C-alpha cells in the first residue's frame with residue numbers, strides 16, 4: 439500500500455500541521471501515520487511511513503516535497519563532477535537514525551497485531567531522481583548518464599548500493615520483519631540496460647543484506663523486489679535473491695507465475711484505479727485476481743500506489759474481498 443496515507447483524512451490532518459519530511463523525521467508522527475490505516479482496515483501488514491528519497495537526503499542532497507507536484511531537488515546531479523558533493527561516509531544508524539527510531543516505536547505500538555515492513559528505493563530508481571531532480575516520464579536525463587557517463591553511473595549506483603545495504607540491515611535490527619525494495623523506474627530501461635545498471639546492484643543488495651544480518655547473529659527476513667513495468671526482466675528478477683517478486687497490473691498473473699517459476703512468492707497486482715469502481719465491481723476484480731494467482735505463495739496487493747482522491751471505503755472493499763475470497767478458495771481446495 440505505497441503512499442497509502444494520502445487518501446486518509448486523518449493523514450491530511452497531520453499534514454496540515456507538519457511538512458512531509460517533518461513527519462518522516464519525527465518518530466512519533468511517522469509511527470502515528472503508519473498506524474492510521476491499521477486502525478481502520480483489516481490489513482495483514484504495516485509499512486513504515488517514510489519515503490525512498492530519504493537516502494539521497496542522507497547523501498547530502500536537498501529534497502523538497504512540493505504540494506501538488508511531488509518531490510523536487512533544487513540542485514540535481516548535472517555532471518559526474520557533482521558526485522564529489524555527495525557525502526561518502528553515510529552511516530545509516532546515525533544519518534537515518536530517525537527511520538530506525540520510527541520502526542522500533544511502531545513495532546512496539548503494533549503489539550504483534552501485524553508485521554512491519556521496512557523499505558528502500560533501489561539504486562537505479564534513486565539515481566534517476568537524483569539526476570532528474572524529480573519525477574519524469576522519459577527519465578531521459580538519467581538515461582543519458584548511463585549512455586554518456588557509464589563509469590560515473592556505476593560509481594553512483596555502487597555508492598547508493600553500499601548505503602542501501604547498511605540502511606536495510608539497520609531497519610531489520612530496529613524491528614522490520616520484511617524488506618521491500620522499490621525499483622519503480624525499471625520500465626524506462628530495456629533488458630540490456632537493466633542487466634547492466636540495475637540487476638547487479640539488486641543482486642548485491644539481497645546477498646549482502648542477508649549475509650550482514652547472519653554475521654551479526656540476526657535471522658534474515660524475507661525480501662520483496664518490486665519492479666514497475668519490469669516485463670523485460672522478470673526471469674532475471676526471479677533469480678536475483680529475493681523471496682517475493684512484486685508485479686504491477688500490466689502483467690498477467692499466469693504469465694508472471696510462468697516467468698518466476700513455482701517456488702517464489704508473487705505480490706500484486708490490481709490496478710489501483712480499479713478502486714474508483716463500485717464496491718461490487720471491486721469484489722469481482724479481486725475474485726478474478728485471486729483465482730488467477732491462487733492463494734499460495736501469493737500476497738494480494740495493488741499493483742502500485744494509491745492516489746489522494748481515492749475513497750477509503752473502496753480500499754476497505756478491496757481488503758475485505760481479499761479475505762473473503764481467499765478463505766472461500768482455501769475452503770474448497
Ligand SMILES: Cc1c2[nH]c(c1CCC(=O)O)Cc1[nH]c(c(CCC(=O)O)c1C)Cc1[nH]c(c(CCC(=O)O)c1C)Cc1[nH]c(c(CCC(=O)O)c1C)C2
Nearest residue numbers: 439440441442443444485487488489490508573620622743
Ligand atoms: C513506501 C512509501 C513510498 N512513499 C511513501 C511511502 C510510505 C508508506 C505509505 O504511506 O504507504 C510515502 C509518501 N511519499 C509521498 C507521499 C505524498 C506526500 C504528501 O502529499 O503528503 C506519501 C504519503 C510523496 C512522493 N514520493 C515519491 C513520489 C513519486 C514522485 C514521482 O515520481 O512523480 C511522491 C508523490 C517517490 C516515491 N516514494 C515511494 C516510491 C516507491 C513506490 C512507487 O513506485 O510509488 C516512490 C517512487 C515509496
